[in-house]
Every structure is written in structure tokens, then in C-alpha cells.
Amino acid sequence: xxxxxxxxxxxxxxxxxxxxxxxxxxxxxxxxxxxxxxxxxxxxxxxxxxxxxxxxxxxxxxxxxxxxxxxxxxxxxxxxxxxxxxxxxxxxxxxxxxxxxxxxxxxxxxxxxxxxxxxxxxxxxxxxxxxxxxxxxxxxxxxxxxxxxxxxxxxxxxxxxxxxxxxxxxxxxxxxxxxxxxxxxxxxxxxxxxxxxxxxxxxxxxxxxxxxxxxxxxxxxxxxxxxxxxxxxxxxxxxxxxxxxxxxxxxxxxxxxxxxxxxxxxxxxxxxxxxxxxxxxxxxxxxxxxxxxxxxxxxxxxxxxxxxxxxxxxxxxxxxxxxxxxxxxxxxxxxxxxxxxxxxxxxxxxxxxxxxxxxxxxxxxxxxxxxxxxxxxxxxxxxxxxxxxxxxxxxxxxxxxxxxxxxxxxxxxxxxxxxxxxxxxxxxxxxxxxxxxxxxxxxxxxxxxxxx
Amino acid sequence: xxxxxxxxxxxxxxxxxxxxxxxxxxxxxxxxxxxxxxxxxxxxxxxxxxxxxxxxxxxxxxxxxxxxxxxxxxxxxxxxxxxxxxxxxxxxxxxxxxxxxxxxxxxxxxxxxxxx
Numbered sequence: 001x002x003x004x005x006x007x008x009x010x011x012x013x014x015x016x017x018x019x020x021x022x023x024x025x026x027x028x029x030x031x032x033x034x035x036x037x038x039x040x041x042x043x044x045x046x047x048x049x050x051x052x053x054x055x056x057x058x059x060x061x062x063x064x065x066x067x068x069x070x071x072x073x074x075x076x077x078x079x080x081x082x083x084x085x086x087x088x089x090x091x092x093x094x095x096x097x098x099x100x101x102x103x104x105x106x107x108x109x110x111x112x113x114x115x116x117x118x119x120x121x122x123x124x125x126x127x128x129x130x131x132x133x134x135x136x137x138x139x140x141x142x143x144x145x146x147x148x149x150x151x152x153x154x155x156x157x158x159x160x161x162x163x164x165x166x167x168x169x170x171x172x173x174x175x176x177x178x179x180x181x182x183x184x185x186x187x188x189x190x191x192x193x194x195x196x197x198x199x200x201x202x203x204x205x206x207x208x209x210x211x212x213x214x215x216x217x218x219x220x221x222x223x224x225x226x227x228x229x230x231x232x233x234x235x236x237x238x239x240x241x242x243x244x245x246x247x248x249x250x251x252x253x254x255x256x257x258x259x260x261x262x263x264x265x266x267x268x269x270x271x272x273x274x275x276x277x278x279x280x281x282x283x284x285x286x287x288x289x290x291x292x293x294x295x296x297x298x299x300x301x302x303x304x305x306x307x308x309x310x311x312x313x314x315x316x317x318x319x320x321x322x323x324x325x326x327x328x329x330x331x332x333x334x335x336x337x338x339x340x341x342x343x344x345x346x347x348x349x350x351x352x353x354x355x356x357x358x359x360x361x362x363x364x365x366x367x368x369x370x371x372x373x374x375x376x377x378x379x380x381x382x383x384x385x386x387x388x389x390x391x392x393x394x395x396x397x398x399x400x401x402x403x404x405x406x407x408x409x410x411x412x413x414x415x416x417x418x419x420x421x422x423x424x425x426x427x428x429x430x431x432x433x434x435x436x437x438x439x440x441x442x443x444x445x446x447x448x449x450x451x452x
Numbered sequence: 453x454x455x456x457x458x459x460x461x462x463x464x465x466x467x468x469x470x471x472x473x474x475x476x477x478x479x480x481x482x483x484x485x486x487x488x489x490x491x492x493x494x495x496x497x498x499x500x501x502x503x504x505x506x507x508x509x510x511x512x513x514x515x516x517x518x519x520x521x522x523x524x525x526x527x528x529x530x531x532x533x534x535x536x537x538x539x540x541x542x543x544x545x546x547x548x549x550x551x552x553x554x555x556x557x558x559x560x561x562x563x564x565x566x567x568x
Contacts, residue, residue, distance in 0.1 A: 154542055201562050202453045204541040212543070 007051045010060055011044060018061030019170030020255065024142030025065050027205065030072035033167065033195050039075070040170075043068035143168070144207050144259045147252075151220040152203050159194035160223045161230075166191060168255075169248045179230075179245055217260075221269045221325060224252045228273050233431060246277055264316045268325030271312035275332045278302035278309070290437035294341035306336050327356040346375035363394040367401055374408060383408045399428035403438060410441075453562065454496075455545045459533040460557035483553035491537070491548055498535030529557060 022043065027036040043064045057063040150163040162180070165171040171179075177187035197203065208216040231245025253270040260266050282296040313333050316326035331352045338344040353369035367389055374382035386405045395401045406421035422442040429435045472480065488495065507523040523530060532555055539545050542560070549558045 152542075154546070200565070201560075202541045204543050206543075208543065212547075 002052050002055050004052050007048060007056060010051060010056045011047050014047070014060040014064060015044060015170055016251070018064060020143045020146060020168045021061055022065040022068050023167055023170070024146040026068040026072050027146065028142060029069050030076060033198065035072060035075055036068075037167070039068040039071040040064070042071055141259050143255065145205050147220055147256065147259075148207055148216060149198065149203065149205050151216075151223045152198075153216070153219050154201065154203055155194050155197065157223070157226070159190055160219075161227055162187060162191050163194055164223055164227070164252070165248060168252065171244075171248065175244070179242060217263060217265065220256065221265060224249050224256070225269060225272075225325075227252070228276075232276060233434070243280070246273075246280070249273060250277065264319070265323040265325045267312040267316045268323060268327070268329045271309035271316065271329035272325055272332055274305040274312075275309040275329060275336050278305040278336060284433055288433055288436075289440070290433045293335065298340070301336065306333070309333055310337070321359070322355075324356060324360045327352055327359075331356070344375070346372050350376050363389055363392065364398070364400075367395060367398075367404060370404060370408075374411070379408045379411045383412065397428060399425045399434070399438075401425075402428065406441065453539060453541055455537050455539065455542075455560050455562050457498075457535045457537060457545075457549065458531055458559040458561065459500075459535075459555045460529050460559065461532040461555045462557065463528045465556050480553070487551060487553055490551075494537050494539055494548065496536035496538060498533065500533040501531065504530045 019040065023036055023040045026039050027033055030036040030039060046067055047060070047064060051057070051060075147164070147168055150167055151160045155163070158180070162176050165176050165179075166173060173188050173191065174184050177184040180187065182190075207213075227245055228249035231242040231247075231249060250270075250273050253266070253273050257266050257270050278301050279296060280302075282291065282298075282300050284290055309329060310333055313326060313330050316322055317330065322330075331349055334345050334349050334352070350369070350372040353365065353372055357365050357369060367386065370382040370385045370389075373385060383405065386401065386408060389395055390401060390405070402421040402424035406418045406425060409415075409418035409421055419442060422438055426435060426438045426442060429438055469477070469480070504523045507521075509520050509522060509524045511518040511520070537545060537548065539548065545560050549560060552558055
């Protein structure tokens with residue numbers, strides 16, 4: 001007998017580390033995402049009982065993968081007639097014939113279930129994350145296919161995020177629904193629709209080829225970044241940060257870096273998330289009020305995360321023109337590494353923004369650039385650029401524009417105009433912490449004398 | 453795996469096409485012909501449809517069938533043709549459509565799987 005609380009810890013750990021691997025390997029056998037999900041779920045449930053009785057296996061993820069795959073193969077065999085009518089999730093050439101060899105089913109079949117902790121003969125530690133070692137697979141890693149499947153551009157972006165959380169991270173549908181402030185049936189229906197489309201429109205379960213890779217990889221990076229920003233500043237609701245989403249996004253970025261170790265934009269994304277999240281503890285005060293960068297206690301920033309990001313960025317800036325995530329990370333890192341806000345290297349930040357705007361001409365980037373510009377060339381010139389962006393109209397409804405404008409007007413001593421802009425920003429902001437922040441700035445304006 | 457490509461024209465596209473010189477128009481047709489030739493082994497049935505003014509729509513959801521002149525949606529975007537293609541999966545269909553040199557919108561949809 002093993003202590004049930006040790007088993008719970010081991011299962012939770014295997015869930016975090018191994019869900020994606022177990023699911024990806026099982027999906028290939030099951031040729032159906034719902035069946036694969038069900039089998040992996042059952043394997044984790046079986047582990048809770050079996051590991052108490054037989055001890056925690058040496059390779060928990062391999063154990064879980066073996067059980068889940070075996071269940072999937074059983075189901076496939078039972079429902080062969082039915083399933084043969086469904087389009088295959090996996091191209092047949094990717095199937096290994098031995099996956100369906102009868103020996104596969106023989107071991108442990110008699111014992112009933114669950115299997116002992118050693119993987120059965122004929123079933124090598126298929127699920128163990130033995131990266132770099134020749135596995136039972138020619139493709140880089142099963143998890144990579146799963147990630148590219150979930151983030152396929154033929155799926156709606158909210159479905160991409162939900163599927164990634166469910167299938168790659170193993171978050172329950174209920175928790176995903178709560179995260180996106182939707183009812184569980186609504187979220188479940190949305191995911192079912194996406195999975196049906198994967199099957200019916202035959203979205204392939206594979207890592208895209210070299211020609212498509214840059215586009216498809218940027219879609220994957222976009223989904224991870226969006227999960228992070230959704231968690232980092234929750235778009236609505238009471239709390240500023242939803243740490244579960246932030247943690248999942250970091251987990252995904254680390255997984256992707258392990259799976260695609262040569263992609264500089266993957267390093268850039270991981271660095272950007274690390275350096276942004278390093279300030280998590282200081283972004284709000286004890287009352288939950290949003291603090292400006294210059295008001296935050298830099299001694300409480302996560303120096304280890306900032307240092308890790310720094311190394312990724314240094315590598316990412318080498319060897320050819322950097323991509324948008326490396327540049328964004330480099331900018332965020334310069335802010336984070338300054339010993340004090342006043343000592344931020346503004347000219348360097350402005351140079352990086354110029355480069356970023358050239359490869360990614362987004363009005364949001366242009367707006368952020370004006371903040372650095374105000375420091376280098378003064379608020380007057382920055383205000384002119386903000387007003388130009390306002391006239392262009394692409395940022396209508398984006399509350400950071402009037403917020404940036406208000407700050408510049410305040411620094412120019414135009415109190416009434418600043419108050420007006422804060423009011424506009426307040427009308428557009430949805431997050432309570434951000435609304436409180438803007439309301440406080442507005443109150444300062446109305447109180448009269450300028451505040452530094 | 454079979455897909456149907458539905459080609460959709462916009463007003464701007466039709467206008468641009470109308471104002472082309474004969475030589476430009478010839479080049480546009482040649483580009484489409486090259487595309488058709490390149491993917492000939494994947495292309496099945498299909499047709500370019502005549503202009504929407506030639507369409508007649510029958511509505512059967514009332515008490516009596518109602519016959520009207522024109523396409524079923526009065527919009528700026530008009531289905532102008534369709535093609536059946538046979539490719540491995542959606543990614544291959546997307547690769548083909550990415551190179552399409554004609555009208556500005558293409559919808560890719562699989563026919564419903566025959567279950568009976």
C-alpha cells in the first residue's frame with residue numbers, strides 16, 4: 001500500500017507533465033479525439049486506485065500512456081465496423097502496423113486491469129518523454145502534432161484556445177468554461193463543434209511541412225500568447241490576473257521550446273511571457289489596485305525569470321533579423337532590467353520599437369512606441385503621434401489609446417483635456433482593476449493641482 | 453477526400469474585371485488556366501456560373517412556391533462557380549486555394565459523408 005496522498009501528488013504531477021503526451025499517443029491509436037480523451041481520463045482514474053495498491057510506477061507517464069492506448073485499442077477493435085465509416089484522424093502511412101498486432105492486447109488482458117507498473121512486453125515505454133532518443137515514432141513528437149491540430153487556422157480562435165487547454169493541457173471543460181466566463185454547456189458545445197469540424201473537414205493530425213511552418217507556427221505562438229494575455233489582464237471581471245491561464249501559457253511555451261528547440265520565435269515567446277510574468281506580484285497593491293510600472297516594487301520582481309528571459313533574448317537576437325516575439329521580449333526585458341524606472345534605456349527601447357513596427361505594422365505597437373518616444377523626444381511629439389493614430393481610427397474602442405493620451409496631456413499640464421481622455425478610457429475599460437486605476441487618475445485630475 | 457470549392461466574387465472584383473483592357477483580361481484568364489492545368493489531376497466536376505442576373509430563385513418555405521428573379525441572397529458577394537477537388541486533407545486543399553489567381557473569396561467545404 002502506498003500513501004493515498006503521495007499517489008494523489010504523483011497523479012497530479014503526471015497530469016501536468018504527461019497529459020499531452022498520453023493524449024497525443026492515444027489519439028493516434030484511437031483515431032478519434034473524444035475516444036482518446038475518454039481513455040486518458042480513465043487511465044488517470046485507474047492510476048489513483050492502482051498506484052495505492054501496487055505502488056507508484058518508476059515511469060508514471062509511460063504507465064498512463066500504456067493503459068490509455070490499450071483501452072483505445074480495445075474500443076477500436078470492438079467498434080471496428082462503426083469506426084471504419086468515420087474519416088481517419090491520422091493518415092494511414094503514419095500508422096504503425098504493430099500498433100494493432102494482437103500481442104498488443106494479450107499482456108495483462110487476463111489480469112483484468114489495471115496493468116502492473118512496468119510497461120508490458122511489446123509495449124516499450126512509448127509515452128515516456130524520451131526526447132532525443134529514438135522512440136516508436138519517426139515524427140518529432142506526438143505532442144507537436146496535437147498542438148498544431150488544436151491551433152489550426154481553419155478553427156475559430158476561441159476554439160483553438162479551448163481545444164489547446166483541453167487536449168494539450170488537460171484542463172477540464174468546466175474549468176475552461178469558468179476561465180472564459182461561459183457556461184459549461186456552451187463551452188462543451190463549442191469544443192464539440194470544433195472536434196466535429198476536425199473530423200468532417202479532415203484537418204490533418206500532423207506537423208506542417210517546411211513551406212507552411214512559419215505561418216502555422218505563428219498561429220500556435222499567437223494562441224499561447226493570447227492565453228497568456230487573457231490571463232495576465234483578464235478582459236473583464238474582478239481580478240486582474242487569472243494565474244491558472246498564465247501558468248498554462250508558460251507551460252505550453254516551455255513545452256514548445258522543448259519540442260522545437262531551434263525556433264528563435266519560440267524562445268522569444270517564452271522570454272516575453274517570463275519577463276512579463278516576473279512582475280505578477282507587484283502589478284496591483286494590497287487592495288487590488290493597479291500600479292504603474294514606476295510605482296512597482298522592483299525588489300519583488302522575479303529575478304530568476306528575468307535572467308532566464310535575458311539569456312533567451314540574447315540567443316534570439318543572434319543570427320539574422322529577429323522576429324516579433326524576440327523583439328517584444330527584448331523591449332519588455334529592457335523595462336524589467338532597469339534598476340529604476342527613470343534609468344530605463346529609452347533610446348534603446350525606441351530603436352527596438354522602430355524595428356518591431358517595421359516587421360509588424362500594428363497600430364497597437366505604434367501606440368506603445370509613443371510611450372518610449374515621449375521619454376526620448378518629449379510628450380509633445382508623442383502626443384502628435386497618438387493623435388494621428390486616433391485619427392486613423394483603427395484603435396477606436398481600445399481604451400489604452402485615451403489612457404496614453406491622458407498621461408501625455410497630464411505631463412503637458414493640460415489638465416482639462418487629460419480629464420476628458422481619462423473619462424474616455426474609463427468608458428472603454430472592462431477590467432475592474434483597470435477601471436479603478438483610471439478612475440483614480442481622473443479623480444486626481446479633478447482634484448486640481450498637477451501630480452507628478 | 454473530396455471537397456467542393458465555391459468561388460465568390462465581390463463587386464470590386466467584378467468592377468476591376470470590367471475595366472481591364474483586353475490584354476489584361478487575357479492574362480487573367482491565362483493565370484486561371486495555368487492553375488487549372490497545374491492541379492488538373494485533382495480537379496473533378498465544376499463550372500463557372502453565368503452572371504447573377506441570369507439566376508432564378510424558388511422559395512418553397514411558404515404556402516406556395518414563390519419564384520423570383522435573381523440570386524437567393526441579394527448581396528455584394530456572389531457565388532460565381534464551383535469545383536470538386538480530390539485531395540488528401542484540408543491542408544492540401546488550402547495549399548491549392550492559396551495559389552488561386554481568380555476571384556477574391558473561396559469557400560472550401562466537404563460534401564456530407566454518406567452514412568447509409
